[in-house]
Amino acid sequence: MVSGLLRPAGHLDLTSALAPYGGPWNERQAAHLLRRAGFGASPAMIRDAAALSMNDAVTTLLRMPPADQAGRPEIADVREAIVQARMQYGKNGSNDPVALKAAIQGLRRQEFRSILGMQLWWLNRMLNTPAPLQEKMTFLLSGHFTTAALQKGVTPEMVFNQNQLFRRYALGNLHDLTLAVSRDPAMLIYLDNARSAKQHPNENYARELMELFTLGIGNYSEEDVRQSARAFTGWSVDYRSGQFLYRRFIHDNGSKMFLGQTGNFDGTDIVRIIYDQPACARQWASTLLNSFVYNNPEPQLIDALAAELRRHRYELAPVMSTLLRSNVFHSSRAYRSLVKSPVEFVVGSYAALGLSTIDMRALGALRQMGQVLFYPPNVAGWPPGSNWVTSEMLIARENFLAGLVNSPLMRQSTWMGQIPMRADGATKMLVDELLGGDASALSYAQLSQYLDGASKAALGGLSPENYETRVRGGAYLTMAMPAYQLA
Amino acid sequence: MKRGNFLLGAVSGLAVVASTEHLFARALAQAPLPGLPGGENRVLVLINLQGGNDGLNCIVPHGDAAYYQVRPNLAIPRNDVLGLDAHVGMNPQMRSLKAMYDAGLVAVVQGVGYPKPNHSHFRSTEIWQTAAPDTYEHTGWLGRYLDDAQLPKGLFNGVSLSPVLPEVLVAERNDVPAIAQLAGYGLYSDRNAVTRTALTRLVHDGRMPFSSPYLSHIAEVESDAQRGSQELPALVRGYKTDASYPATPLGRSLALAAQMIGSANVGTRVIYIPHGSFDTHVSQKGTQDRLLGQFSDAMKAFYEDLAAHGNDKRVLTMTFSEFGRRIAQNASAGTDHGEASPLFLIGGGVKGGLYGNYPNLDINANMGNLAYTTDFRSVYATVLERWLGRPSEAILRGRYPTMGAISG
Incomplete structure (x- = not known):
């Protein structure tokens, strides 16, 4: 088990857990x-x-709309410009290393700005999509099949294409998705398979494919890593087109023995054999339960969902349909049992406040909170659960909220203007709309006192003069309550 | 982050903020470990020379002709090197540190690294910080130390003087604050007395209409964050110093470190400070010289400040860098990501001198890289056992021989 994952108190009723909730x-x-x-x-x-x-x-x-309906952010492609700059300033041109360095740095900055634009585009997509589950799955998959942008030559275009791949498979088939990921240029470069050749197989992708993406540690041997790395040799990238390229001259055509089977396997065979393992279904069941229901789920619950995955041959749509309608999903044990990731926290805050645009402040805030889209911290993805709960991350979350509720953007809010000018009514509306009523009687009283100015007698009751400041302050305080950190 | 009290919260169902205080009381009652020095009031300052410090131009092998062959433009002339012995010496920018070395306050450990080195900044930094080359750990080695150390309960036992908490201080049962600057540490809403009071009360909420395994933990950390950011400025306010720190980020961080160490009731044992970026692929000399000079001058001011307050004997400073760089220079007067490099142990408890093997500059021996001769976990074990007074095996997930560089 990954550390920092806590199971809710209480007992699981396994017989009814996946049955429809009524x-x-x-x-x-x-x-x-x-x-x-x-x-x-x-x-x-x-x-x-x-x-x-x-x-x-x-x-x-x-309902999943076609992925290309998501639109397209502006994507910088500087590869040609870099070639041009090398010709102009390089040894065969003016031989001016200073100018060359400046030109290339400028182009790299352009690429980086393009990634920032993509982050903002995606955050807005999460906020305004007609298909939130599609974006949620895309987000989860981006933290599962990790790839970091602009490292080792991963271009903005490749990052976007991978993002679209996840969107396309949001409720698709996990086996097919894994095969597609194994041929995805960003992944092949990030985990070094693009340069893996039969003379020197690179084990990075083969290892992570089993350790982090499908089977989990303990369900394969080091020899399986070596053998599958041989099978993936030659799965590479055409750097000019940015597309998958099979380099057959560096593929190892010899016989491999992998997870007890022997043959002249390639990557397709490896993925197929992996998905035949019961451990693969269990690993995915655990990931889905940890992401959607609660952390550290009971082994019996994992087995039950794993059986569903196998029954549906790893099709996500029917399995997610069962899960989202299930008793366990709607149970009080699942309710508020997950810690919001920074992206959920930020996008959810714009949504809850009735805003329709995510602005640049979100990018800085997410960096301080430790979750930058397209830049997972390492190949294992963002650490979940209580790993998000540290002093400075909570301070970053509260300071983001303080900035947001006091920004001019708040004028767009669809509902804040309707908050009544009475402290008790305003309190109820804020707690209902922002926290689903999940506050204690004590908190209601404290918040009402704040809105009424009762904490300092000189401040006086809620009035047209102090209404906007108080309501903004009240929204901040409501969202700064510990319960708001929970999904 | 701390997770020890979760189990209590999870079992009790409703959100009751479980206190760890009684756990600490019980831990303190346990007998001290036999055979280990005390470690009372001792402080470790860990400085990350981030980006990959080029070891060969830091501790320069001026006695090795090969150095001048593989680095035609980058080698430091023999006469400029601040010699430590006939083989190696310090970068000429490190005069202040050389003076401390001559006074016996500096140990240089050469050739530090780990098996199967990773050349990625990110992964290698993570390996050094988690002390786990082969697995993905979610806690850092000093986080595990804080969990294990049975220290009195405090908000500042471990502190990172950085914008983001580094992995090295991620713990199971301790929430370590990251403080970039004293001025910026805190909640915006605390600037308004009314919101500050209201928030304090709301965070200490009573019974909630739902249960969650995380709620009590969040409430506690949020409360710590609020309290810590209010308390620290007051705790350190009385500290006066005449030391003149260089006007660099590292100088400012070390000034704050000395202030925290020298103020009563802060209780800090471990401080992390990042310095650099040492990632010198291009035109290395200017960048690295400047950063090493900053480091050396800041160390001098730091130890003068500590000494003026009688704290120098109880503060050990240790550096690390995720990797060294290639033996040979590259085509752009820089060096690319490499493997082993030297690190410094400075101040309290240090037995000054050179440790570890001289670098082997044969570029054909290890694909152009310096092979490590001392496992970094041996240095960690030395610091844990001989300075901080804790057994290292559980923290480092293995037994590593300790070194003589710290007398304890």
């Missing part, structure tokens, strides 16, 4: 569904989902 369906439950299957939602969207039946709300979420 309990109460209200705004609180709808908000739970939208936090998990998306990035949170505005009060209006929560009400709309609550007005449907639970089944219809899930069915709506499972």
Whole structure:
């Protein structure tokens, strides 16, 4: 188990865990569904989902529009310009290393700005998409099949193409997705397979494919790593086109013995054999439960969902349909049992405040909170659970909120202007809309006192003069409560 | 981050902020470990020469002709090197540190690295910080030390003087604050007394209409963050110093470190400070010389400041860098990512001198890289056992021989 993952108290009723939920369906439950299957939602969207039946709300979420409807950010392609600069300033040109360095640095900055633009584009997509689950899965997959932008020659175009790959397979087949990832240029470069040749097989991708992407440590041997690395030799990238390229002259055509089977395997065979292993289904079941239901799920629950995955031949759509309609998903044990990742926290805050644009401040805030899109900290992805709970990360979260509620952007809010000018009514509205009512009686009282100015007698009650400041302060305080950190 | 109290929170169901205080009381009651020195009040300052410090132009093998052959433009002339012996000497910018070396306050450990070196900044930094070359650990070696050390409960037992908490200080049961500057450490909303009071009360919330395994932990860390950022400026306010630190980020960080070490009731044992970037692929000389000079001058001011307050004997400074660089220079008067490099142990407890083997500059021996001759975990074991007074095996996940560089 990854450290920092805590299972909720209470007991699992395994017999009914994956059976359809038939309990109460209200705004609180709808908000739970939208936090998990998306990035949170505005009060209006929560009400709309609550007005449907639970089944219809899930069915709506499972609809996946074609990936290319997501649009396209501006993507810098500087490869040709770098070739030009080398010709102009290089040894065969003016031989001016200073000018060459300056030109290349300028182009690299352009690439980096392009990645920033993509981050902003994606965050806005998460906020405004008609298919939140598609973006949520894309986000989870980007932290699972990790690749870091602009390292080792991964271009912005490759980063975007990989992002679209995840979007395309958001509810697709995991086996097919893994095969596609194994041929994905960004991945092949990031984990060094692009340069793996039969004379010197590079084991980086082969190892992580099993350790982190599919089977988990302990379900393969070091010899399996070596043998599968041989099978993946020649799976490379055409650096000019940025596309997958099979370099057959450096592929190892010899016989390999992998996970007990022998043959002249290539990468396709390796992925197939991996997906025949029961450990693979268990690993994915665990990942889905940890991401959508609660952390450190019981082994029996993992087995039950793994059986579903195998029954559906790793098709995500039917499995996610079962999971999002299940008793365990809608249970009080699952409710608020996950720590929001920074991206969920940031996008969810814009959504909850009724805003329709994510601005640049989100990028700086996410960097301080430790989660930069397209830059996972390492191949293992972002550490989950309580790893997000540190002093400076919480300070970064609260300071982001303080900046946001006091920004001019708040004028866009679809609902903040409707907050009543009475402290008790304003308190109820803030806690209902921002926290789903998840505050103690004590917190209601404290917040009401703040809005009323009662904490300092001289401040006086809520009035037209202090309304905007107090309401903004009240929104901040509501979101700064520990409960708001939980998804 | 700390996770020890979660288990209590998870079992109790509703969010009750579990206190770790009684756990500490129980731990303190345990007998001290036999055969290990005390470690009371001792401080470790860890400086990360980030980006990959070129060891050969830091501790210069001026007695090896091969050095001048493989680095025609980058080698430091023999006469400029601050000789430590007939083979090696310091970079000429490190005069202040050389004077400390001559006074017996500096140990240079040569050829430090680890098996199967990784050439990625990120992964290799992670390996040094987690002390785990073969696995992915979510805690750092000093985080594990803080968890293990049975220190009195405090908000500042470990502190990172950086914008983001480095992996080395990630712990299971201790939430280590990252403080870039004293002025910027804190909640914006604390600037307003009304919001500050309101938030303090809201964070200490009572019973919630739901249960969550994480809620009590979040409340506690948030409360720590709020309290810590309010308390620290007050705790260190009384500290006065005449030391003149260089006006560099490292100088400012070390000034704050001395202030925290020298102020009563802060209780800091471990401080992390990043310096650099030493990633000198291009035109190395200017950058590296400047950074080494800054390091050397800041160290001088730091130890003068510490000595003026009677703290110099209880503060050990250790450097590390994720890797050294290639033996030969590259085509752009720089050096590319390499493997082993030297590190410094400075100040309290140090038995000054040279440790480890001289570098082997044969570029054909190890694909152009310096092979390591001392495992960095041996240095960590030495610091843990001989300076901090803790057994190292559990923290380092293995037994590593200690060195004589620290007398304890």
